[in-house]
Amino acid sequence: MYRILRGATLVALGTLALSQLRFASAQQPLPLKHAGKPTQPSITTADLMTRLYIFADDSMMGRSAGTPGGMKGTAYIEREVRRIGLVPAGDNGTSFQAIPLYTRSFDPASNLTVNGKPLVGGTDYFALHNGGTPRSLNGAKVIFAGNAADPSTLIPAPQAAGKVVLVSGLSTGMGNRYPQALGFIAIVPAQQVPLYQRFSASTSTTMRGEGDTASTQIALAIPEASAQAFLGVPLVNARPGTIGATLGGDVLWKIADAPARNVVAILPGSDPKLRNQYVAIGAHNDHVGIRRAGAVDHDSLRAFNREAEKIFVARTGHLPSVPGSGLTPDERASIKVNTDSIRRGRQARMDSIYNGADDDGSGSMAVLEIAENFAAMRVKPKRSLLFVWHTGEELGLFGAEYFTDHPTVPRDSIVAQLNVDMIGRGDTGDIPGGNPGYLQLIGSRRLSTELGDIVESVNTSGRHGFTFDYQFDADGHPENYYCRSDHYEYARYGIPVVFMSTGDHVDYHQLTDEPQYISYPHLARVTSFLGDVAAHVANLNHRVVVDKPKPDPKGSCRQ
Ligand SMILES: [Zn+2]
Incomplete structure (x- = not known):
């Protein structure tokens, strides 16, 4: 069964190469x-x-x-x-x-610039591929569209056509709102920067298909420190509709079967x-x-998840979507004590x-x-x-x-x-x-x-x-x-x-x-x-009878 990625809106999860693990x-x-x-x-x-x-x-x-x-x-x-x-x-x-x-990963040879100044991928920005064939950013102008958390501040769609849309506030659904934009830039809160760093450094595996030739929009996540370079003015001075820097070069991707x-x-x-x-x-x-992040102690992990499950089930009556998740900070802290005592009791059995x-x-x-x-x-x-x-x-x-x-x-x-x-x-x-x-x-x-x-x-x-x-x-x-x-x-x-x-x-x-x-x-x-x-x-002496409407094979699944 595959896992639902709740809240993963801009990002695509991936796996690292085996040799790195x-x-x-x-x-x-x-x-x-x-x-x-x-x-x-x-x-x-x-x-x-x-x-x-x-x-x-x-x-x-x-x-x-x-x-x-x-x-x-x-x-x-x-x-x-x-x-x-x-x-x-x-x-x-x-x-x-x-x-x-095939696998797809960010190519460190990417040569994206703002107003002619080179940017360092993985530091100044984190690039996230959304499938298909990303539109080129070369020569594109950045436009500040407003605060995505408050859609009433956002500029109308036609104003973003042919530009790269930069928003503050974490965004979802920008592709639908601005279908003619070349790409998106979202400012990422400081505490989420390491997460985006990991995503942009990871390799995602996907399937070649009809959608590959479709022109798609790249999403760039940037730390707040990069915002001024993209906007040309400090973020606080940007107003919805402010035209920012001109981009040059492009984001490049490494693709392998x-x-x-x-x-x-x-x-x-x-x-x-x-x-x-x-x-x-x-x-x-x-x-x-x-496991990309390396090995952990098998028994401590299992003991923690068991304990977490008991607490979660007692409160909700059902299992958490992902083992070990769904607890309050206090509930989590109460479990840590137990795993510490397991670790004291015997040697770790590392598992990856x-x-x-x-x-x-x-x-x-x-x-x-x-x-x-x-x-x-x-x-x-x-x-x-x-x-x-x-x-x-x-x-x-x-x-x-x-x-x-x-x-x-x-x-x-x-x-x-x-x-x-x-x-x-x-x-x-x-x-x-x-x-x-x-x-x-x-x-x-x-x-x-x-x-x-x-x-x-x-x-x-x-x-x-x-x-x-x-x-x-x-x-x-x-x-x-x-x-x-x-x-x-x-x-x-x-x-x-x-x-x-x-x-x-x-x-x-x-x-x-x-x-x-x-x-x-x-x-x-x-x-x-x-x-x-x-x-x-x-x-059976006949085919099982289909008596309900068939779905659209190209439509999306509805539970
Ligand atoms: Zn599974």
Whole structure:
């Protein structure tokens, strides 16, 4: 599941190059009784454990899309897919589908000037790329537009055309307000300067696409000390409409390919008439890599987050969006004492790798287990099963977006998509209301009432014993889960989806999301259920009926 960046309006988050990072680990080894054992055709807790300890191992380096770790993770899945005997359904007869990701970073060779005077990027200004092809700033005049915090002070749009708009007060939505401006300059409060410094020095990974040629506006964040150079007068003397300095040179960017790939494979159906239709089963193979700021003590981090969660849940009744967040300063201070005592008790176990055992190692390995299980069946389901392990989910659903825009089977032949992301937790202590039969369902009736009903009836008829939590499927739910995992990319094309998850927990997007904290019985239970739902949909004598309006595939997702 990818993370919502609240308040990140001007900025794009990125990742540093691997070589710049320190490696460290606190991971425990796979219990000896499972180490090196081959998996068996049936879905078992032992197999899931064996697989997940491989897939979420530190050697996978956090499996970030566009990095060597991402390539290693997908190499494991592809090897297994081949061994199991699925039919490759990626590029050129392989099971890999290449996704055109690339990295983008500020080029220190940038030669931006104000009134002919050279500026130093990363000191005098911080440049933030907004995608597409940034408009040139060379020869442009700066215009002061007013205080963005009080829109009534801002100059009208036509006055900003062809100029670079400088505002005081942190701004959002300036691109909509001034579509004909060449770019934006925002004055950043002193305490936020280090944050912008980090953002502008980081590398962001994104996908090549139709939008790349669109002309876009660069945002420059500047410390208050730079304001006078850009304005030509002290900030206090600037009035909305004041014309400032003339810019010269330009902001330059370093661009490099960042290879990443989906793994796509088919189990052919047994019915000659129905085998050209597919039930898609998906998970995401990527996670978020290695901690940019270096290693921290695993146990202190987890103890802090646990304590923070208790306090937050006691006050609100639900988990914080991000572990360790949402506390008052007093609440935070009360926890620090506890972690200090942990540090006194024993040596630190430094950790810098985001293993993503639950997110989405659990889903990825569940899908492999299902594939292995079906491949060994004497009688296969009538429709074909299409297994897709998507990359780039954590960067913004890129792998699923690309697959559904460039499907390797006809898009209309996909009758449903079943997505699993984070299905290895959900027990008491993981989430309020958690228990061994806890499962969140999202999206299952948003396009097809029938599909939602099937999920319910398979749970009953197969005696799976799940109690479904639909709260995160509610229209407008602030956690926005419906838009935050791969299934949405299918749903936007009118393909009915089911998203299953055992939900958020204290290790979500933390260094501590490791295989020793997974509930393997719970994971096995969800895996078996997912397989049963897939078989049921694949064996229906008709396509699941779509009885709700289809969204606009190019529109934006609405929870
Ligand atoms: Zn995630």
